Amino acid sequence: MTLPFIDRAPAAIPVAVVAPADWPAWFKRQPAKARTWLQAAGLSGKAGECALVPDGDGKPAMAVLVRSIKPTMWDYGALPQKLPPGDYALVGDTAPVSPVDAMVAFALGSWRFTRYRDNKRGVVRMVWPGKIDRACVESVATAMCLARDLITTPANDLGPAELATAARAVARKHRARFSVIVGNDLLRRNYPVIHAVGRASTRAPRLIDIVWGRPGAPKVTLIGKGVCFDSGGLDLKPAAGMLNMKKDMGGAATVLAVASMVMAAKLDVRLRVLIPAVENSVSGNAFRPLDIIASRKGTTVEIGNTDAEGRLIMCDALAEAAREEPALVIDVATLTGAARVALGPDLPVMFCNDDAVAEELLGSGRNREDQLWRLPLWRPYRRFLESKIADINNAGSTPFGGAITAALFLQEFVPDSVPWVHIDTMAWNQTTTPGKPEGGEAMAARAIFGLLSDRYARKR
Ligand code: BES
Ligand code: MN
Ligand code: ZN
Numbered sequence: 271m272t273l274p275f276i277d278r279a280p281a282a283i284p285v286a287v288v289a290p291a292d293w294p295a296w297f298k299r300q301p302a303k304a305r306t307w308l309q310a311a312g313l314s315g316k317a318g319e320c321a322l323v324p325d326g327d328g329k330p331a332m333a334v335l336v337r338s339i340k341p342t343m344w345d346y347g348a349l350p351q352k353l354p355p356g357d358y359a360l361v362g363d364t365a366p367v368s369p370v371d372a373m374v375a376f377a378l379g380s381w382r383f384t385r386y387r388d389n390k391r392g393v394v395r396m397v398w399p400g401k402i403d404r405a406c407v408e409s410v411a412t413a414m415c416l417a418r419d420l421i422t423t424p425a426n427d428l429g430p431a432e433l434a435t436a437a438r439a440v441a442r443k444h445r446a447r448f449s450v451i452v453g454n455d456l457l458r459r460n461y462p463v464i465h466a467v468g469r470a471s472t473r474a475p476r477l478i479d480i481v482w483g484r485p486g487a488p489k490v491t492l493i494g495k496g497v498c499f500d501s502g503g504l505d506l507k508p509a510a511g512m513l514n515m516k517k518d519m520g521g522a523a524t525v526l527a528v529a530s531m532v533m534a535a536k537l538d539v540r541l542r543v544l545i546p547a548v549e550n551s552v553s554g555n556a557f558r559p560l561d562i563i564a565s566r567k568g569t570t571v572e573i574g575n576t577d578a579e580g581r582l583i584m585c586d587a588l589a590e591a592a593r594e595e596p597a598l599v600i601d602v603a604t605l606t607g608a609a610r611v612a613l614g615p616d617l618p619v620m621f622c623n624d625d626a627v628a629e630e631l632l633g634s635g636r637n638r639e640d641q642l643w644r645l646p647l648w649r650p651y652r653r654f655l656e657s658k659i660a661d662i663n664n665a666g667s668t669p670f671g672g673a674i675t676a677a678l679f680l681q682e683f684v685p686d687s688v689p690w691v692h693i694d695t696m697a698w699n700q701t702t703t704p705g706k707p708e709g710g711e712a713m714a715a716r717a718i719f720g721l722l723s724d725r726y727a728r729k730r
Contacts, residue, residue: 271415273408274350274380274395275373282359282397283322285333287345290315293336308334320352333358343367343639347375347705355392360399369402370410371639374716377411379705383422409534410719414712416440416530417523421697421710425499425516429473430547433496433519437478437545440526444533446482446541461546461586463565467579468548470503470556477587478522478545482533487540489596490722492529493587494522495580495603496547503550503576504558511607517710518580520697521602522547527712528600531719537726544591546583550576562660566590567683572657574665580605581679582664588683588690598627599684600691600718608672609645609694618642618695618714621677627689634724635717642693642714645674652678693718 276282288296293315297305304323311321317338325331333353337345346364364372376396382389398404420428420436428436434450441448453474456465461477468475478496497518501507507515522545529543557563561573563582567589571582580603591599609619620642622628628644635641654666654675662682666675677692684690695713699706 271381271412271419273377273411274393275377275398276357276395277398279357279359279395279397282357283330283333284361285335285349285353285358286361287335287337287364288315289337289341290317290339304331318348320348322354330356332361341366343371343375344704345375346372347379349376349396350380350394351702351704351707353394355394357395357397359397364399369399370406373399373402373407374410375705377407378414379707381415381418381707383419383709385419385423405534409531410716413527413530413534414715417527417712417715418710420523420526421517421520421712423516425549428516428519429471429498429549430468430476430496431473433498433522433545433547434476434478437480437526437543440530441480441482444482444530446480446533449479450476451479452476460566461590463563463571463586464546464548464583466557466561466563467503467550467582470553471549471551473498473549475546475548478543478547480529480543481541482529483540484538485540487538488598488726489542489594490539490726491542491544491591491594491596491599492525493544493584493591493599493601494525495519495584495601495605496522496545497580497583497604498547498549500550500577500579501552503579504552504556505576506552507577514698517698518604519547520604520695520710521693523710524602524695524697524712524715525600527715528718528722531715532722535723536728537722538728539722539726542591542594542596544587546587548579548583550579565683569662569682570660572660572663574663578665578676581676584680585683588680592684592688595688598689598691600693601680602693602695602714604697605694606673606676608669608676610696612645612673613643615696615698615700616713618693619673620644621647621692621694622690623647623681623684623686624689627691630724631691631717631721634720635714638716638720640714640717640720642717645677647677647681648674649678651675655679
């Protein structure tokens with residue numbers, strides 16, 4: 271996607287961003303004709319109001335946006351939705367919002383999914399503010415938009431193979447090592463659970479593996495759930511529940527976005543990205559309820575529900591990640607409906623086996639306006655996962671605490687000595703809000719990248 275920025279444009283329309291509290295004074299300073307216009311357009315200084323103001327000839331002389339009372343980067347994300355197509359330039363600086371955040375929000379608000387239909391509305395372009403780290407804006411915005419495109423692409427055009435191709439492109443761009451284990455090779459290389467979940471599809475399951483960075487640097491491993499379509503398997507989802515399951519690879523897209531930011535910023539880490547990519551399908555060779563599968567780790571898993579497939583494919587990837595004893599493992603997955611019941615659609619749930627790391631990530635999310643909320647790895651609920659004849663059941667015996675039991679299932683495959691974060695995300699904007707058009711979303715990607723760059727940015 272081409273980002274909506276231009277170098278300079280003499281004819282660009284100036285955009286004033288005004289605080290609600292400053293509105294009366296600002297309004298008084300405007301020429302009489304402009305005041306008449308603003309009043310006629312119904313502007314009164316309330317947050318979110320936006321209008322073009324004409325000059326004496328009826329040509330646009332300027333635009334004004336009333337920002338939120340508490341300044342936020344997302345004020346700038348609203349501009350592409352509120353302004354008519356054309357070229358604009360901000361008046362003054364963006365403080366207290368950083369220019370990078372403001373322009374990232376602007377770029378994110380400009381995202382449209384154009385694979386199957388042109389953007390019918392023209393483009394709202396912004397002149398680059400002076401003194402801004404353009405490369406940073408570009409890498410973050412491009413990574414986020416790639417993730418959104420992948421999540422929004424329907425499953426007929428994005429299966430496990432296409433997801434691997436997209437991952438390979440990200441790896442190539444940054445000269446990372448890329449490998450992928452496909453189909454029956456998963457059995458030979460001891461990824462039995464990924465294979466079991468994905469084998470019913472005509473599109474072979476696979477494990478995508480990207481490695482990048484200085485070998486001696488701290489090891490950070492990202493794992494993303496790559497279910498390209500979740501029909502539920504033999505425990506088939508009802509139509510309403512299946513409808514948007516093209517987005518069930520949202521975790522994979524999110525960690526690809528983070529990886530792309532990390533590599534572009536050349537953080538001093540030895541990064542690894544693991545993406546188990548499958549389609550959860552129905553066929554004669556599908557895995558079944560009450561099947562028991564020995565996982566990569568050796569743990570025997572009884573299938574209580576074939577629709578709890580995410581935690582299954584993640585468990586083999588987590589076991590592989592833990593083998594290297596990384597300094598940090600972060601997994602992102604559209605794992606449970608229960609997480610959405612708990613926190614609603616916009617706020618990803620975070621679980622962590624290390625309080626300090628949890629605080630670090632929550633803080634990064636607050637700083638970057640990409641928030642998460644923590645839920646506990648509540649050990650007493652481990653009993654809901656007990657199986658009578660295997661080590662563990664993949665589905666809780668009660669729907670209560672469903673996000674927690676899913677996280678506890680994952681924890682089974684992570685040693686306590688490895689700091690581990692699990693993020694249960696929606697990966698989808700259900701409605702358009704400033705900077706967040708309806709469609710796929712890499713929720714928590716900037717929060718994770720923020721944590722990693724706070725820790726591992728190269729000193730300059
Ligand atoms: N991909 C779904 C979870 C999901 C559903 C995320 C809707 C976002 C919106 C996952 O594979 C799933 O089906 N989970 C089941 C687990 C249950 C069978 C234990 C769920 O949440 O109902
Ligand atoms: Mn499922
Ligand atoms: Zn799923």
